Amino acid sequence: MRPSLRPSALPALTLLTLPLHAATNDPLVEPASGAQSLHALRSGFVLSSATFDGAHESCESVRHAPIGVMGDHVHGAGEWMLSLRYMRMNMEPNRSGTTDLTPEQVLAQGYMVTPLEMTMDMWMLGGMYAPTDGLTLMLMVPYVTKSMSHRTGGGVEFETETSGFGDLGVSALVPFWQEGVHRAHANLGLSVPTGSVTERGATPMSSDAKLPYPMQLGSGTWDLVPGVTYAGQRDRWAWGAQVSYRLRTGENSEDYRLGDVFDATAWGDVRVAGDFGASLRLDYSDWDDVHGADPELNPMMVPTADPELRGGQRLDLLFGADWAPHAGAAAGQRLALEFGLPVYQDLDGPQLATDWVATIGWQAAF
Numbered sequence: 001m002r003p004s005l006r007p008s009a010l011p012a013l014t015l016l017t018l019p020l021h022a023a024t025n026d027p028l029v030e031p032a033s034g035a036q037s038l039h040a041l042r043s044g045f046v047l048s049s050a051t052f053d054g055a056h057e058s059c060e061s062v063r064h065a066p067i068g069v070m071g072d073h074v075h076g077a078g079e080w081m082l083s084l085r086y087m088r089m090n091m092e093p094n095r096s097g098t099t100d101l102t103p104e105q106v107l108a109q110g111y112m113v114t115p116l117e118m119t120m121d122m123w124m125l126g127g128m129y130a131p132t133d134g135l136t137l138m139l140m141v142p143y144v145t146k147s148m149s150h151r152t153g154g155g156v157e158f159e160t161e162t163s164g165f166g167d168l169g170v171s172a173l174v175p176f177w178q179e180g181v182h183r184a185h186a187n188l189g190l191s192v193p194t195g196s197v198t199e200r201g202a203t204p205m206s207s208d209a210k211l212p213y214p215m216q217l218g219s220g221t222w223d224l225v226p227g228v229t230y231a232g233q234r235d236r237w238a239w240g241a242q243v244s245y246r247l248r249t250g251e252n253s254e255d256y257r258l259g260d261v262f263d264a265t266a267w268g269d270v271r272v273a274g275d276f277g278a279s280l281r282l283d284y285s286d287w288d289d290v291h292g293a294d295p296e297l298n299p300m301m302v303p304t305a306d307p308e309l310r311g312g313q314r315l316d317l318l319f320g321a322d323w324a325p326h327a328g329a330a331a332g333q334r335l336a337l338e339f340g341l342p343v344y345q346d347l348d349g350p351q352l353a354t355d356w357v358a359t360i361g362w363q364a365a366f
């Protein structure tokens with residue numbers, strides 16, 4: 001399956017972005033009145049269209065994207081940022097295409113084992129630093145814990161678990177366009193194969209079995225992650241969109257590479273009261289099957305060991321909230337959470353479907 005933006009997801013993305021763009025052309029707010037300009041100046045959000053001077057105040061004044069979006073903003077020269085995110089993804093039940101399957105239906109396809117449920121927890125430590133106004137560097141260090149429960153054809157249930165560092169993310173964010181309330185930057189990301197692809201565990205078949213693809217902690221390959229981010233804001237409103245592509249290169253030590261991932265997301269955000277904000281986001285992703293195969297995995301045993309049953313596409317609807325104080329001791333910090341549910345999910349299955357995703361995060365700029 002080729003990763004591509006399926007026509008089915010396009011109308012939804014367009015629907016979200018269209019009214020937001022339309023809002024910025026509202027004749028009642030454009031051009032800004034004197035009072036509005038003053039307000040904008042006080043909040044630090046009059047950005048010069050010729051230079052990126054305004055970026056110096058980015059962290060105090062520019063609204064950030066929902067916490068589940070990475071690399072949504074750039075910094076001014078000399079600025080630092082630290083962040084910590086906790087993410088959880090819950091996956092159940094099995095699904096093939098857009099149809100949910102019971103464990104009995106999966107086993108009836110001839111497998112000896114079916115997965116029942118999977119949880120993935122990730123702690124993500126992030127650092128950002130801008131050596132110049134035209135370049136922000138970003139580092140992301142993930143620590144991952146995965147747990148999957150199963151049932152055999154004989155009715156025995158068992159669980160496998162893995163944990164450790166995932167793949168390190170390194171990015172260069174390069175602002176390239178700014179006009180009025182609109183700005184955009186390029187995301188040039190690289191994923192370093194620091195996560196293990198040789199995790200093993202005890203199963204009823206073996207006390208030291210190689211664990212299947214979704215239980216491994218990294219990709220095992222160097223992955224390029226180019227992307228583009230657009231964001232805008234006016235008064236209480238902020239909006240944006242990001243498109244990225246994860247291009248896996250080569251083949252890992254276990255004779256495979258994970259499928260490429262296309263991701264497109266768009267959000268709208270409103271400052272509800274004081275320093276509290278609420279956001280709504282759509283996130284579409286499309287990921288390919290595994291190329292090659294780990295020779296230690298038997299695809300007849302369990303669907304998670306089949307490289308042809310890894311691809312899929314999903315559209316998530318996510319609700320977010322944050323607290324980003326503009327004054328006082330906590331100014332420059334932000335606490336945020338986001339919770340998402342798939343509204344559309346089409347999988348090469350049987351494959352565990354995503355049930356919900358959640359992210360809680362803290363950010364601080366210096």
Ligand SMILES: [Cu+2]
Nearest residue numbers: 073075081128
């Ligand atoms: Cu930052």
